[in-house]
Each structure stands twice: as structure tokens, then as C-alpha cells.
Amino acid sequence: MSQVLEERDHYLSSFERFEKNGAARGPSWAHRIRKAAIARFADLGFPTTRHEEWKYTRVAPMAKIPFQPAGYEPDRLAPGKLARAAFLQLPGCRLVFVNGRYRRELSSLRLLPEGMKAGSLVAILDADPEWVEPHLARHASYQDHAFVALNTAFLQDGAFVYVPKGTVVEEPIQLLFVSASPQEATVSHPRNLIVVDRDSQAVIIENYVSVENDVYFTNAVTEIVAGENAVIDHYKVQRESDQAFHVATLQARLDRSSNFSSHSIALGGALVRNDVNAVLDGEGIECILNGLYLVAGEQHVDNHTRIDHVKPHGTSRELYKGVLDGKASGVFNGKIFVHKAAQKTDAKQTNKNLLLSEEALIDTKPQLEIYADDVKCTHGSTIGQIDQDAMFYLRSRGMGSEAARSLLTYAFAGEILSRMKVEAIRSQLDHLLVTRLQKGSQAEETS
Amino acid sequence: MLEVRNLHVSAGGKEILRGIDLKVNAGEIHAIMGPNGSGKSTLAQLLAGRETYQVTDGEVFYEGKDLLRMSPEERAREGIFLAFQYPVEIPGVTNAYFLKAGLNAIRKHRGLDELDAMEFLELLREKLKLVDMDQSFMNRPVNEGFSGGEKKRNEILQMTVLDPKLAILDETDSGLDIDALKIVAEGINKLRRADNATVLVTHYQRVLNYITPDHVHVLMDGRIVLSGGKELALELEGRGYDWVKEEAETVQRTST
Numbered sequence: 001m002s003q004v005l006e007e008r009d010h011y012l013s014s015f016e017r018f019e020k021n022g023a024a025r026g027p028s029w030a031h032r033i034r035k036a037a038i039a040r041f042a043d044l045g046f047p048t049t050r051h052e053e054w055k056y057t058r059v060a061p062m063a064k065i066p067f068q069p070a071g072y073e074p075d076r077l078a079p080g081k082l083a084r085a086a087f088l089q090l091p092g093c094r095l096v097f098v099n100g101r102y103r104r105e106l107s108s109l110r111l112l113p114e115g116m117k118a119g120s121l122v123a124i125l126d127a128d129p130e131w132v133e134p135h136l137a138r139h140a141s142y143q144d145h146a147f148v149a150l151n152t153a154f155l156q157d158g159a160f161v162y163v164p165k166g167t168v169v170e171e172p173i174q175l176l177f178v179s180a181s182p183q184e185a186t187v188s189h190p191r192n193l194i195v196v197d198r199d200s201q202a203v204i205i206e207n208y209v210s211v212e213n214d215v216y217f218t219n220a221v222t223e224i225v226a227g228e229n230a231v232i233d234h235y236k237v238q239r240e241s242d243q244a245f246h247v248a249t250l251q252a253r254l255d256r257s258s259n260f261s262s263h264s265i266a267l268g269g270a271l272v273r274n275d276v277n278a279v280l281d282g283e284g285i286e287c288i289l290n291g292l293y294l295v296a297g298e299q300h301v302d303n304h305t306r307i308d309h310v311k312p313h314g315t316s317r318e319l320y321k322g323v324l325d326g327k328a329s330g331v332f333n334g335k336i337f338v339h340k341a342a343q344k345t346d347a348k349q350t351n352k353n354l355l356l357s358e359e360a361l362i363d364t365k366p367q368l369e370i371y372a373d374d375v376k377c378t379h380g381s382t383i384g385q386i387d388q389d390a391m392f393y394l395r396s397r398g399m400g401s402e403a404a405r406s407l408l409t410y411a412f413a414g415e416i417l418s419r420m421k422v423e424a425i426r427s428q429l430d431h432l433l434v435t436r437l438q439k440g441s442q443a444e445e446t447s
Numbered sequence: 448m449l450e451v452r453n454l455h456v457s458a459g460g461k462e463i464l465r466g467i468d469l470k471v472n473a474g475e476i477h478a479i480m481g482p483n484g485s486g487k488s489t490l491a492q493l494l495a496g497r498e499t500y501q502v503t504d505g506e507v508f509y510e511g512k513d514l515l516r517m518s519p520e521e522r523a524r525e526g527i528f529l530a531f532q533y534p535v536e537i538p539g540v541t542n543a544y545f546l547k548a549g550l551n552a553i554r555k556h557r558g559l560d561e562l563d564a565m566e567f568l569e570l571l572r573e574k575l576k577l578v579d580m581d582q583s584f585m586n587r588p589v590n591e592g593f594s595g596g597e598k599k600r601n602e603i604l605q606m607t608v609l610d611p612k613l614a615i616l617d618e619t620d621s622g623l624d625i626d627a628l629k630i631v632a633e634g635i636n637k638l639r640r641a642d643n644a645t646v647l648v649t650h651y652q653r654v655l656n657y658i659t660p661d662h663v664h665v666l667m668d669g670r671i672v673l674s675g676g677k678e679l680a681l682e683l684e685g686r687g688y689d690w691v692k693e694e695a696e697t698v699q700r701t702s703t
């Protein structure tokens with residue numbers, strides 16, 4: 001117990017310093033939110049595996065590390081390293097954050113459409129807080145989630161994107177989060193707010209990368225607001241260092257007739273927890289959640305998703321696929337809530353897992369809770385191994401066994417990529433996937 | 448080219464092949480016939496390197512090398528090809544990719560340059576014509592949603608592209624309409640050369656109207672009980688397998 005209190009105190013005293021050193025900037029309403037959130041965190045503490053939502057994910061080893069707030073000192077980012085980390089081939093604007101702080105000199109803002117905003121959250125909090133006030137911390141609840149509470153308490157920087165009504169932004173907007181903690185283990189709390197107004201369209205990429213194999217903790221929260229008839233295509237690619245901890249919540253609030261797709265790709269980290277929540281708060285909404293997690297070694301990845309069908313005629317399609325190798329472990333927990341008023345809901349949820357080793361582990365739990373009576377809902381999950389008949393078939397045509405194995409793994413995972421609409425993103429993720437699978441099979445062949 | 452000596456094979460604790468002897472020389476076509484469950488596919492799959500079977504006795508030599516010590520991919524690269532009785536569906540891998548990966552692995556092993564996309568396409572176009580397959584099959588996942596006949600034709604396509612020295616065709620003729628059968632037979636005949644050989648595993652004499660085998664073997668209960676020339680196939684067609692069984696038993700009785 002005292003250990004647990006100590007861990008909590010570490011963040012509470014860190015918050016006191018955060019308040020004093022002038023980092024907690026912005027209007028008083030923002031600071032009131034921060035104070036309420038830290039108070040909530042003090043009550044909640046870090047979750048243990050007794051907590052239903054954290055049953056298979058032990059955060060204790062992470063909570064024990066006395067992470068320091070990531071510094072603002074000039075970084076060691078060589079442009080070459082950044083180039084490797086970023087999707088440089090993508091058109092569109094790129095906002096770059098180093099250890100959670102916006103870096104203008106690394107970012108590239110193209111000419112934005114009339115009325116559109118894209119920039120640093122801290123800047124907007126300083127200059128025009130009324131832009132974010134209606135939404136910031138109004139969607140991602142920190143009442144029951146210690147990490148959202150912590151992020152909200154340390155709310156400071158991140159991306160703010162606003163697309164005004166009737167605007168189609170064709171080129172993807174990339175938010176690149178680079179982490180580096182050369183001296184001591186540090187924590188950053190990126191906070192993003194994306195508002196796409198009615199009849200508008202945008203493609204957003206959140207890309208989390210590291211430059212070295214450092215120990216650090218990324219605790220991110222992204223709130224997305226889709227106005228009436230808005231179309232949002234969201235991609236999250238997570239390739240943190242193998243020693244890093246990554247906890248993130250994506251909270252989407254969708255309005256009538258909007259169309260939201262989320263693609264969540266998790267490739268890195270020692271411990272990764274991704275929450276993706278969508279509230280379909282209007283009629284005729286279409287929501288697509290795709291996910292791919294690819295872990296090996298001793299990595300652990302936990303995907304929690306929640307779709308709330310609040311109003312009638314909503315459609316949701318969810319497909320999460322996992323590939324687990326070595327001693328890696330994974331969790332899929334997907335909830336679909338069909339509220340009483342949400343008649344004619346059409347929901348489908350699937351989780352498929354491929355275990356590449358005897359020791360890899362997956363806990364999968366798809367859940368449906370239905371309070372309406374006229375709905376069409378299905379869910380299911382599978383856990384399987386590489387198909388030995390397919391292996392033999394490939395090998396009998398001359399392909400080596402490792403090449404055959406990685407091809408079959410690629411084919412399994414590739415289904416998620418094939419659902420991505422933006423070709424430039426899909427092809428680069430495809431390349432990433434191929435490289436990753438080749439690296440895996442080479443490591444085995446040399447060992 | 449291929450020599451099988453006293454081969455005993457088990458699977459799941461059950462002995463399936465109980466002493467097979469078979470010699471195939473370059474330039475020959477052998478037909479292996481036999482009733483359901485006699486062990487034809489077991490022999491074919493074992494020769495291609497299937498690892499689910501245990502060899503409990505006997506030897507197999509391919510071009511003087513100990514075949515049983517070679518992995519399936521080594522066998523393929525050395526020129527062995529198995530047309531599967533039940534071709535496998537591989538979702539997410541296109542037929543073109545599948546075929547090109549195999550071909551280039553084999554070419555690399557033979558010290559040839561790997562084909563690039565353009566060269567491969569050119570080769571493919573010519574071979575597709577041979578088996579009367581549409582180009583569109585190449586962009587579809589391997590065998591997924593193919594009809595039975597399309598799957599068999601796809602096997603023949605693979606064979607003509609990979610150009611094996613020893614082709615083992617496991618019931619490639621069954622379930623085909625007469626047009627498809629002719630195409631498959633033509634594919635096999637076109638491949639026939641003095642320096643390669645074919646083992647044709649089949650249920651039916653029908654395909655032998657189009658392909659003339661040099662030797663016909665009857666496999667029953669895991670043994671080759673009778674061998675002969677092409678006329679043996681006709682006899683089997685007319686009289687069934689029962690007489691072979693009786694004859695084999697007599698032969699065995701008199702020989703012990």
C-alpha cells in the first residue's frame with residue numbers, strides 16, 4: 001500500500017511543481033480542469049489488476065518508475081533521424097512534437113484552407129482559448145480513468161486542429177510525436193483536440209515514434225469531434241521504443257450522419273494500452289474501427305474499445321487483428337453498447353489473433369450490451385496459428401520456411417491495411433509491415 | 448531420376464505405406480492407380496516433403512541424393528513439383544505473388560537471375576494461354592473462391608511456370624469436365640521431355656486416353672501390388688480393383 005501511495009505522491013508533487021513553474025499556462029477555466037483532474041487522479045491512483053478494465057495489464061512496473069516531466073532542453077534530434085521516423089513522403093501539413101512539446105522549426109504548415117487552424121494547443125490556450133473551450137476535456141472523461149485524469153492534470157501541449165464547416169482537406173494532417181529521453185526516464189502527456197465541423201472532411205494521422213531505445217512514458221489523450229455530416233479518417237501508428245510505455249485514449253464524439261474511421265496500428269513499446277471510444281450521438285452515423293497489433297519479445301499490448309450507439313440507424317464495423325510472437329501478450333476488450341433509443345443499429349465486431357509461438361498469449365473479450373430491441377449485432381473472436389497446409393503449399397513451390405511464415409503473417413495482417421482509404425498511408429504502412437516481418441524472420445534465422 | 452526402396456510410412460500411429468518400391472527414369476510417365484484410401488496421396492505428399500508423415504523404413508533417392516533429408520523447398524528448388532489433390536486457399540496472397548516468389552526462389556537456386564515484374568508478366572501471359580486461364584486469376588488470392596476445375600488448372604499453370612524435372616500430379620484429372628481435362632493433359636504433354644519425368648496419380652483411366660504412360664502401377668493397402676504397361680489401365684477400367692487384390696494375394700501366398 002505504501003508503495004502505491006508513493007507512486008501517487010510522485011505525480012502529485014510533480015503537479016505542484018508544474019503549477020509553480022509557469023508551465024500550467026492558459027485561462028483559469030483550463031486550470032480549474034487541471035486541478036479537478038489531479039484531484040481525481042489522487043482518488044483513483046494507478047489501477048491494479050483487480051480493476052476490471054485492467055485485469056490483464058499490469059501497470060505496477062511502470063508506476064514504480066519515477067518518470068520526470070520531459071524537459072524542454074534542446075534535443076539531440078538529427079534531421080536524418082527525424083526523416084526516418086516521419087512519413088516524409090506524405091503530402092499535407094505536419095505538426096511535430098518532441099517529448100510532447102510543439103516544435104515549430106521541425107513542423108511544416110502548408111497553406112491551410114480558409115478558416116482552418118492547425119497548431120499547438122498551448123499557443124491556442126494562450127491566444128484564443130475560446131476556440132477550444134467548448135470541447136477540451138469535455139469528451140474524454142477522467143472520472144474513471146487514472147491515465148486520462150493524469151493527462152488532463154498535466155494538460156499543456158499537443159495538437160489543435162479545426163476544420164471549418166464545408167471544408168474538404170484532401171491532404172492528410174500528420175501529428176508526429178517523437179520521444180527521446182537520453183538522461184533520465186521522462187513522461188509526456190500529449191493532448192490533442194481535433195474538431196471537424198459540419199459537412200467537412202479530414203484525414204488525421206497520429207504517429208508516435210522514438211529515436212533511440214530509451215525508457216520513457218507517453219500518456220496521450222486525443223479528443224475528436226465530428227460535426228453533422230463530417231467525414232473523418234483517423235490513423236494512429238505507434239512505434240515507441242521497445243522499452244517505452246505508451247498509454248493513450250482516443251475519444252470520438254460523432255454527430256448526425258457523420259462518418260468516422262479509426263485505424264490503430266501498434267508496433268512498439270514494452271507496455272502499450274490503447275483505448276478507442278466512439279459515441280454515436282446522432283442518427284445515421286457510420287463508425288469503423290480497425291486495429292492491428294504486432295508484438296514480439298516480451299511486449300504487452302492492450303486494446304480496449306467502446307462504441308456507444310446512442311441514437312437510431314447507426315452502423316459500426318470493428319475489426320481488430322493481432323499477431324503475437326515470442327513471449328508477447330495481448331488483450332482485446334471490445335464493448336458495444338446499444339442504448340435504448342438506438343433502434344435499427346447495425347453493429348459488427350470481430351477480433352482475430354495469430355499466435356506465432358507457443359508462449360505468446362492473448363486474452364480476447366468481445367462484449368455486446370443491447371438495450372434496444374430492433375437491432376442487428378454480431379461479434380466474435382478467433383485465435384489461431386499459422387496454417388500448416390498453407391506453409392507446406394508455399395514451401396513446395398520453393399519458398400523458404402521463414403519467408404513462407406512471414407508471407408502468411410503479412411497476409412493475415414494485411415487485411416487491416418487493405419481497409420485504409422488513403423493510398424499514400426497504406427503503402428507506407430505496408431512497407432513498414434514488410435520490413436518488420438522481415439526483421440523478425442531474420443532475427444530467427446541468425447539465432 | 449527417382450528411386451523409392453521399401454518405403455514404410457506412418458501417420459497418426461497408423462502404417463499407411465507398407466513397403467513401396469518404385470523406379471522412375473528420365474523421360475518416363477508413370478501412372479499410379481488405386482482405390483480410395485490406398486495411400487496414393489500419402490506417397491505423393493511424402494515425396495514433396497510433407498512433414499506430418501513418419502518414415503519408419505526404406506529410402507528414397509532423387510538424382511542420386513537422399514531425398515528424405517531435403518526440406519520441401521530444397522526439393523522444389525531441385526526440380527520436384529507436386530500438383531495437390533486439394534490445392535490450398537491462401538487468403539491475402541495473390542496468385543501472382545505466390546507464383547513469382549516460388550519461381551524466383553527456384554531460379555536463384557539454379558543460379559539464374561530473378562525475374563522482375565515485367566519479365567514475370569510476360570512469361571505468365573504465355574503460360575496462361577496454355578491452360579486457358581484468364582489474367583484476372585492472377586490478382587485474386589491463391590485458390591480462394593476458385594472452382595474445383597480452376598484450382599486444378601491453377602496447379603498446371605504453376606507446373607508449367609516452374610518447369611520441374613519431376614512432376615507428381617495427384618488426381619489433377621479428377622472433377623474436370625472433358626474440355627478442362629484436355630487442357631490439363633495437353634499441359635502435361637507439352638512439358639514432356641527426355642530429361643524430365645511425370646508421376647500421374649489417378650483414379651480413372653480416362654486421362655490416359657490423352658496421356659500415354661510408360662508404366663502403370665496399382666497401389667493397394669500401401670503396397671504396389673501390380674505393375675504393367677498402359678494396357679493395365681484399360682484392364683482396371685473394365686474389371687475394377689477386386690481381381691487385382693485376389694491376384695496379389697495369390698502372388699503373396701505363393702511367394703511366402
Ligand SMILES: Nc1ncnc2c1ncn2[C@@H]1O[C@H](COP(=O)(O)OP(=O)(O)OP(=O)(O)O)[C@@H](O)[C@H]1O
Binds near residue numbers: 458463
Ligand atoms: N495424417 C494422417 N493421419 C492419419 N491417417 C492418415 C493421415 N493421412 C492419411 N491417412 C490415412 O491413410 C490412408 C491413405 O490416405 P491417402 O490420402 O494417401 O489415400 P489416397 O489413396 O490418396 O485416397 P483418395 O483416392 O481418396 O485420394 C487413408 O486411410 C487415410 O485416412
Ligand SMILES: [Mg+2]
Binds near residue numbers: 487489532617618
Ligand atoms: Mg488422394
